[in-house]
C-alpha cells in the first residue's frame with residue numbers, strides 16, 4: 597500500500613493521476629493546509645521540506661522498511677521505476693525528452709504559475725508588479741508549451757510522466773484567469789489527456805478541503821499557516 601499525503605492541488609493530482617494510470621493501490625491522507633496540518637513536526641519525518649504531496653511506500657523498490665518520497669516530480673519517477681519504467685519512454689531520446697519536460701515543469705511551469713496564483717489570489721490586493729511579473733511569466737511558459745505541442749503530440753512524443761506533471765497545472769490556469777483559447781495545440785493536448793479515464797479519476801480525488809478557485813478570504817491564523825510566521829516557525833524549529 598502507498599500512503600499519499602495529499603491536498604487537491606496540481607502537485608497532488610500529478611501523483612493521483614500516476615497511481616490511477618498504474619492501477620496501484622493507495623490510501624489518501626488528506627491535509628488541511630489552512631489549519632496548518634502540514635506544519636506538524638511529525639510530517640517532517642515524511643517530507644523534510646514540509647510541503648505536499650509526499651508518499652510513503654511500505655513495499656519499496658529494493659525492499660526494506662517503508663520509504664518516503666517528497667517532491668512530486670521525484671514521486672512520478674519513483675512510481676515509474678517501481679512499475680518497471682511505466683510512462684517513461686524506452687527510446688533514449690524520448691526518455692531524455694520526458695526528463696527535460698518534467699524538469700521544465702518542476703522548475704518553470706509549476707513555480708512560476710504558483711507565484712501567479714499567489715499574487716493574483718492570495719497576496720494583498722494592489723501588488724501590481726508581482727501580478728504583472730508572474731502573469732507574464734505564466735504566459736511565456738504557456739507559449740513554450742504551445743510551441744512544443746505543435747511539434748509533437750505529447751511532450752516526449754508519447755504520453756509520459758511529463759504530460760502528467762504539466763496537465764494539472766494547465767488545468768489550474770482557469771484560476772488565474774488565463775484562457776486556453778489562444779493556444780490551439782495546448783487545447784488539443786489538454787482535451788486528449790483529459791479524456792483518459794485515469795486522469796479523470798486522478799483529478800476527481802478531492803476528499804480534502806479544496807482551496808478553490810475564488811480569491812480566498814483567510815483569517816490571520818490561516819494566512820500565518822500558509823505564508824507567515826507559523827509556516828516559518830515550523831521550518832526553523
Ligand SMILES: N[C@@H](CCC(=O)N[C@@H](CS)C(=O)NCC(=O)O)C(=O)O
Pocket residue numbers: 603605606607608629634646647648649666667668669706821822827
Ligand atoms: N516542488 C514541490 C512543491 C510542493 C508545494 O509547494 N506544495 C504546496 C501545495 S501544492 C504546499 O505544500 N504548500 C504549503 C506551504 O506552502 O506551506 C512539489 O512539486 O512537490
